[in-house]
Amino acid sequence: MRLSDAKTGEKVAVVKILGHGAFRKRMMEMGFVRGREITVLLHAPLMDPIKYSIMDYEVSLRRSEAELVEVKPLPVDECDRTRKHTDTVDCDDRPLELSNNADHEKNVINVALIGNPNCGKTSLFNIASGAREHVGNYSGVTVDAKSGHFRFKGYRINLVDLPGTYSLASYSPEELYVRRYLKDETPDVIVNVLDGSNLERNLYLTTELIDMDRSMVIALNMYDELKEKGITLEFDTLGKMIGVPIVPTTARTGEGIDTLFDTVIKVYEGTCEDVRHIHVHLGQELEKSVTALKDQIKADGYIGRHFSPRYLAIKLLEGDKEVEHLIAESPEASGIIALRDAEVRRLAEVNGNDDIAALIAGEKYGFIAGALAETLEKVEQEKVTSTHVIDAIVTNKLFGFPLFFLIMFVIFWATFSLGSYPMEWIEAGVEWIGDLVRGAMPDGMLKDLIADGIIGGVGGVIVFLPNILILYACISFMEDSGYMARAAFIMDKLMHRIGLHGKSFIPLIMGFGCTVPSIMASRSIESSSSRFITILINPFISCSARLPLYVLLIGTFFPSHAALVFTGVYLVGILVAIFTARLLRRFYFKTDVTPFVMELPPYRVPTLKTTMRHMWAKGEQYLRKMGGIILVGSIIVWALNYFPLHDDAPEASSAEMTATADDSSIDLDHDSYLEMLGKAVNPVMEPIGFHWKGTVAAIAGVPAKEIVVSTLGVLYTGQEEIDDYSLGARLTAPNPATGRPDFTAAAALSFMIFILLYCPCIATVTAIVKETGNIGYGVFSVVYNTVIAWIISFIVYQLAILF
Ligand code: GDP
Ligand code: MG
Numbered sequence: 091m092r093l094s095d096a097k098t099g100e101k102v103a104v105v106k107i108l109g110h111g112a113f114r115k116r117m118m119e120m121g122f123v124r125g126r127e128i129t130v131l132l133h134a135p136l137m138d139p140i141k142y143s144i145m146d147y148e149v150s151l152r153r154s155e156a157e158l159v160e161v162k163p164l165p166v167d168e169c170d171r172t173r174k175h176t177d178t179v180d181c182d183d184r185p186l187e188l189s190n191n192a193d194h195e196k197n198v199i200n201v202a203l204i205g206n207p208n209c210g211k212t213s214l215f216n217i218a219s220g221a222r223e224h225v226g227n228y229s230g231v232t233v234d235a236k237s238g239h240f241r242f243k244g245y246r247i248n249l250v251d252l253p254g255t256y257s258l259a260s261y262s263p264e265e266l267y268v269r270r271y272l273k274d275e276t277p278d279v280i281v282n283v284l285d286g287s288n289l290e291r292n293l294y295l296t297t298e299l300i301d302m303d304r305s306m307v308i309a310l311n312m313y314d315e316l317k318e319k320g321i322t323l324e325f326d327t328l329g330k331m332i333g334v335p336i337v338p339t340t341a342r343t344g345e346g347i348d349t350l351f352d353t354v355i356k357v358y359e360g361t362c363e364d365v366r367h368i369h370v371h372l373g374q375e376l377e378k379s380v381t382a383l384k385d386q387i388k389a390d391g392y393i394g395r396h397f398s399p400r401y402l403a404i405k406l407l408e409g410d411k412e413v414e415h416l417i418a419e420s421p422e423a424s425g426i427i428a429l430r431d432a433e434v435r436r437l438a439e440v441n442g443n444d445d446i447a448a449l450i451a452g453e454k455y456g457f458i459a460g461a462l463a464e465t466l467e468k469v470e471q472e473k474v475t476s477t478h479v480i481d482a483i484v485t486n487k488l489f490g491f492p493l494f495f496l497i498m499f500v501i502f503w504a505t506f507s508l509g510s511y512p513m514e515w516i517e518a519g520v521e522w523i524g525d526l527v528r529g530a531m532p533d534g535m536l537k538d539l540i541a542d543g544i545i546g547g548v549g550g551v552i553v554f555l556p557n558i559l560i561l562y563a564c565i566s567f568m569e570d571s572g573y574m575a576r577a578a579f580i581m582d583k584l585m586h587r588i589g590l591h592g593k594s595f596i597p598l599i600m601g602f603g604c605t606v607p608s609i610m611a612s613r614s615i616e617s618s619s620s621r622f623i624t625i626l627i628n629p630f631i632s633c634s635a636r637l638p639l640y641v642l643l644i645g646t647f648f649p650s651h652a653a654l655v656f657t658g659v660y661l662v663g664i665l666v667a668i669f670t671a672r673l674l675r676r677f678y679f680k681t682d683v684t685p686f687v688m689e690l691p692p693y694r695v696p697t698l699k700t701t702m703r704h705m706w707a708k709g710e711q712y713l714r715k716m717g718g719i720i721l722v723g724s725i726i727v728w729a730l731n732y733f734p735l736h737d738d739a740p741e742a743s744s745a746e747m748t749a750t751a752d753d754s755s756i757d758l759d760h761d762s763y764l765e766m767l768g769k770a771v772n773p774v775m776e777p778i779g780f781h782w783k784g785t786v787a788a789i790a791g792v793p794a795k796e797i798v799v800s801t802l803g804v805l806y807t808g809q810e811e812i813d814d815y816s817l818g819a820r821l822t823a824p825n826p827a828t829g830r831p832d833f834t835a836a837a838a839l840s841f842m843i844f845i846l847l848y849c850p851c852i853a854t855v856t857a858i859v860k861e862t863g864n865i866g867y868g869v870f871s872v873v874y875n876t877v878i879a880w881i882i883s884f885i886v887y888q889l890a891i892l893f
Pocket of ligand 1: 206211340
């Protein structure tokens with residue numbers, strides 16, 4: 091009987107909890123475990139909620155929840171004994187003999203067979219239950235459910251043969267039937283029967299069942315045919331990847347059926363190690379919508395009982411009418427539907443496609459393709475599609491890597507070379523505005539602030555906007571086209587070498603854009619240790635905020651080998667990331683071998699519109715940063731450089747100095763605050779080739795790394811004797827105090843490496859703390875990265891001055 095049927099004052103014991111995984115878990119956490127005694131305290135017919143006493147405290151359940159708790163009435167005299175017995179039972183899902191008088195009938199497992207038409211469900215049903223149902227080799231023979239039962243290892247197994255369906259949508263009567271069955275009857279274990287010779291299509295239904303989060307076993311049927319065709323499938327690995335145990339069966343001969351039901355019992359008892367709830371990832375944009383809807387559905391608390399909120403959210407996005415009816419029972423229905431409509435509009439906008447169901451299906455087939463690419467080996471390619479052809483080249487053992495590095499090189503080349511043209515125009519524009527201000531304003535502090543502080547600082551950074559836009563356009567093209575997933579795929583083996591998974595590769599590539607979103611993208615990595623390592627090494631992947639500095643210094647010091655040095659700097663970051671990952675795996679996080687599916691979405695030609703939109707979104711962010719933190723940073727740096735005011739202006743004083751004057755000791759009478767700070771810290775930085783101005787720029791760059799360049803812009807300004815206004819020219823001009831330029835090629839190299847590696851920006855540290863939930867990781871990043879940066883810059887500088 092169900093708990094909802096128990097009368098007031100009645101004592102019952104829990105037999106099992108039905109419903110989906112998350113619901114069962116929550117109920118078990120509340121104490122509803124097998125054998126636990128429950129007393130009905132208050133139960134008026136039709137009254138909701140119902141009050142129960144469990145373990146001497148009171149809980150109230152809604153009727154819909156109580157309906158999902160199977161219980162056994164307790165005779166009054168048995169209560170005390172059961173209580174003693176159950177006191178030792180903790181969150182334990184093992185079957186419990188409620189009494190000794192052979193209470194086998196309580197050890198019932200309801201099993202439903204679900205699968206595509208013609209995959210062998212009825213054959214399996216017959217051979218297991220011994221029934222003589224009609225078996226036919228065409229779909230549609232099974233028009234409604236047939237049930238049978240048999241005994242197996244002390245259990246009574248109730249087996250139901252459901253009609254074949256390709257999905258759990260609500261278009262065909264079969265689909266509707268299966269879904270209503272899942273909702274109303276809530277079988278304990280689902281056996282998802284797959285036609286082994288047609289896995290790709292069969293697994294689609296599996297992805298929907300995974301969304302439902304039910305206890306499940308896969309029968310890999312027609313295993314004889316699969317072997318005959320020369321196909322090998324690592325079903326064990328596949329099962330671990332998708333978190334559902336897979337048992338090969340041949341229903342025609344009965345092979346594998348015993349193992350299948352052994353596994354069913356293990357899953358029922360909760361002792362199967364392969365069982366894990368995974369998410370079939372739907373890509374960034376869809377996931378955003380699913381999460382928003384899921385949260386709203388969860389908040390309601392009523393509708394998410396029979397089906398998992400994630401499943402309901404996905405079905406709502408697909409426009410499923412049945413699920414809409416289900417949602418309509420909730421008082422929050424209108425809000426949920428409104429949110430759904432808004433999300434559908436948003437998705438149509440970002441994807442340029444309003445067929446959300448097709449988008450979801452595409453992502454699911456990408457998941458399947460990824461899962462099979464790692465586990466399935468076919469002799470012959472049965473269908474040649476353009477995706478297959480491209481994949482054959484792109485993921486080829488021989489060409490895959492060179493192609494990837496070529497693509498990365500082209501991206502860096504484009505960022506640097508193509509970007510340099512519009513950069514020159516903006517530079518000319520900034521110069522023109524600077525001259526205009528200098529000419530038009532009367533001398534004084536305000537003029538200095540605007541010309542040197544604001545135009546020098548912000549103007550020095552804004553010129554790199556084109557480079558950043560090009561980089562972002564390339565990254566978003568890689569993501570949207572589906573190439574990024576392939577890159578992750580070919581990197582999987584390498585990533586395993588450093589104790590990570592191919593999945594970590596995507597956030598790392600995204601890190602070339604901005605570290606903050608890429609740390610958030612690490613959420614899609616299921617294993618927590620892999621996720622933490624990915625997060626911690628991400629700051630070493632050079633983000634676009636460091637780009638201006640590279641463009642500036644490489645353009646100034648290495649113009650003839652630009653792309654090479656560029657790639658080299660990025661490579662140093664990648665090598666340090668690899669080193670750190672290995673270090674963390676070795677000494678901190680223990681290895682983790684759980685396999686995960688890497689989605690291989692179909693290739694799509696990204697529309698110009700979406701690429702442009704992504705690019706502009708980033709451009710806008712960059713400009714906003716200019717007006718915000720970089721503007722403020724520039725003004726602070728300018729002020730620290732301007733004050734305290736001395737009798738003579740700083741420029742004049744330095745011009746007065748002789749060429750032999752010491753430029754490194756603090757001079758309280760002439761130095762600005764910034765100079766004092768830089769000179770005080772500089773002894774630490776001298777071994778790595780820093781002039782105090784570089785030290786100051788590095789310190790100023792902690793809030794945001796663009797400020798490094800804007801600080802240089804503020805510090806290297808106001809030398810009117812230099813005609814060329816570009817920052818590069820000002821950097822190479824000899825320092826009037828020493829007669830030598832502050833930056834040499836070796837110092838520039840060391841400086842770039844230091845800025846690349848040292849303490850991440852504030853936004854990144856915040857993201858690290860937030861995503862790991864641990865301040866310690868933020869502190870680690872700051873300290874470890876700075877120390878590593880110093881060491882590597884030291885090596886680079888000392889080697890560079892040798893040549
Ligand atoms: P259902 O539509 O899922 O109920 O599938 P049926 O049980 O009606 O089986 C469809 C066809 O596949 C029948 O001709 C069966 O004999 C055949 N079949 C079922 N299981 C197997 C198997 O494991 N191997 C092979 N070779 N054929 C099978
Ligand atoms: Mg059938």
